[in-house]
Amino acid sequence: MDFLILQSLNSISFGMLLFLVASGLSLIFGLMAVVNLAHGSFYLIGAYIALTFIKITGNFGYALAVACLVVPAIGILIERVFLHRLFKNELAQVLLTFGFIFIFQDACLWIWGGVPQSFRSPEILSISVSLGGPLKFPVYRLFVIVIGCLVALGLWFLIERTRLGMVVRAGVDNSEMAQAVGVNVSRLFSVVFALGVLLAALGGVLGGPIIGVYPGVDMEILLFALVVIIIGGQGSLKGAFWGSLVVGVLDNFGKALFPELSLFSIFAPMAMVLAVRPQGLFGAK
C-alpha cells in the first residue's frame, strides 16, 4: 500500500514535469506544424543555466527567472532567423531543429562538461511531509505537482479565454484564413514558439532537483514528450495533460516493476492508441 501511494505521487510529479515540456511541444506543433526536435535541448539549457545561477547566487528563484528569460530569447532568435525562412516546409524545419540539437548538445558539453550534475531545490521546499504513519514524501515534488496544475490552468485560460488564445485557436484551425482576416500570423508564430520554449525551460529548471542535468537528458525528455503528444493527441492541451499523467504513471510503475523492459510500459499503450485512435485520445481528426 505504501509502495502504491509513494509510486503514485512520484508518477504524478513526473507526469506534471512532462506536462510542462509536452504542452510547449504540442502548442508549437498545433499551430506551426513543426515538430520542434530541439525542445529537449531547451529543457537542457534551462536546467544548466539554473545550475550555474544557483551556484553563483544560491537562490533558486533568481535562477528560475534567468533561465525563463534567456532560453525563450534563444528560441525567438532561432524562430526569427532560421525557422521563419522555411515557412511551410515542414521536413526542412524539423531537420533544422535537429541540427540545433547537435549544436546545443556540444555547446553544453563544452561549457558544463559531461559529468551528471544536480542542484538542490529551494530551502523551504527541501523537506519531507508525513503522509500518515511512517510514510514521507518530499515537499518539492508536491510543489512540482502544484506548479504543473497551475500552468495547466493558466494555459487553459490563455487559450480559451483571452484574445491571444482566440487568435492562436484561429491559427491552429486555419492559418491562411487567420492571416486573411488580419491576424499577424508571423508574429503569432514567434510568440507561440517563445511560449513553448519557455515551458520547456521551466520544465528543465523544476526537473533539475528531481532528475538532474546530464548530456542525453535532452533526448530522453524529447522522447517522453513525443510519446505524450502521440497518446494525448497532437496540438491538444487537454491531451498533453492527460497524456503526461498516463506516461508518468506507466513509466514510474514500469521502472519499479520491470526495470529491463521499462520502455515497453510506455510503448505498448502508445502502440495501442495508434492502432485504435491514430489521432490520439483528445486529438481532433
Add this chain to the structure above:
Amino acid sequence: MKFSLPYLLLLPLAIILVLLPTVLSSYSISLITQALIFVLFAMSLDLLVGSLGLPSLGHAAFFGVGAYTAALISLKVTMNFWICLIAGIFSGLIASAIFGLLAIRAGGSSFLMITLALGQVLWGVAYKWRSFTGGDDGLTGIAFPSFGVPWALNRDSYYYIVLIIVSLMCVFLAIIVSSPFGLTLKGIRDSELRMKALGYNVVLYKYSCFILAAAFASVSGVLFVFYNRFVGPSDLGIVLSAKGLLMVILGGVGTLWGPAFGAMVITLMENIFSAVMDRWIMLLGIIYVLVILFFPRGVIGTIKEKARGN
C-alpha cells in the same frame, strides 16, 4: 530506358571502385567500405522519402535490427554470412511490418513523430535489455563471417563483398523506382486522393514501400555489423536516422543517386573531421543548418534544376 547522364557515368564509376584497392591504403579502403554501406542506407531511405514523400525519423531502427540480428546469429548460432544476412532481412521485415501498421496511416509531421518515437523505443530496448543486447556496451567480438565460397576471404576482400552487394541493391532500388510500382508511389506522393479515385489501394502501396525500404536498410545494417565488428544502441537511434535524412537532403530528395552522393560526403567528412577536431558534433549541427538553408533541393537536385533551366 533512355541512357541519361547518370547511367553513362556508372561504368567508369564501377571501374574506379573495382580498381581502388590497388591504389589506396587499407585505411582509405575501409573508409570507402563504410561509405558504401551508408550509400545503401541513404538510398533505402530515399525510396520512402523520395518516392512516397514520407519523411521517416526512425529508419535507423531497421538498420539496427538487421545489425543486431546478424550479430546475435553470428555470436550464438552460425558464422555463415548468408544465413546472417537472411535473418537480418527477415527481422527487418518483421519490425517494419509492425511499425508500418502503426505509422503508415499518418502523414507528414505525424509520420515523422511516430517513426521517431517507435525508433527510440527500440533504441531504449537495446539500451536497457542488457542480458540480450549487451545494453550500452553493445555486442562485441563479432568475428569475420564465412561465405561458403572456395576462395579464402579476409578483411581486405570485405570491400569487394560490400561493393558487390551494395551495387546489386542499388540496381534493385533503381529498378523499383522506375517500375510501375515506383511510379504508382510517385503518383500517391503527388496526389493521394486522385490515386485513390483511380482505384489504387493507396494504403497497401504505402505499406509495401515502407517494408521494402526497411528491408534494404536492414541489408546495410548486416553489412555494417561485419565491417564494424560491433553493434550498439546508437546504431538504431535517432542520430543515425536523422543523419540518413541529412544524406538524402544533401544529395537531393527523390534522385536516388543524390542520396548516394550525400552518404559518401557525410560519411567521409565525419570520419575525417571527427579524428582531427573536438567539436565535430557542433560542426555536424552547423552542417545540418547550412544544408537546409542553402541546399534545400540537394546537390543533385540543384544541378538538375539548372540543367532543366538551360
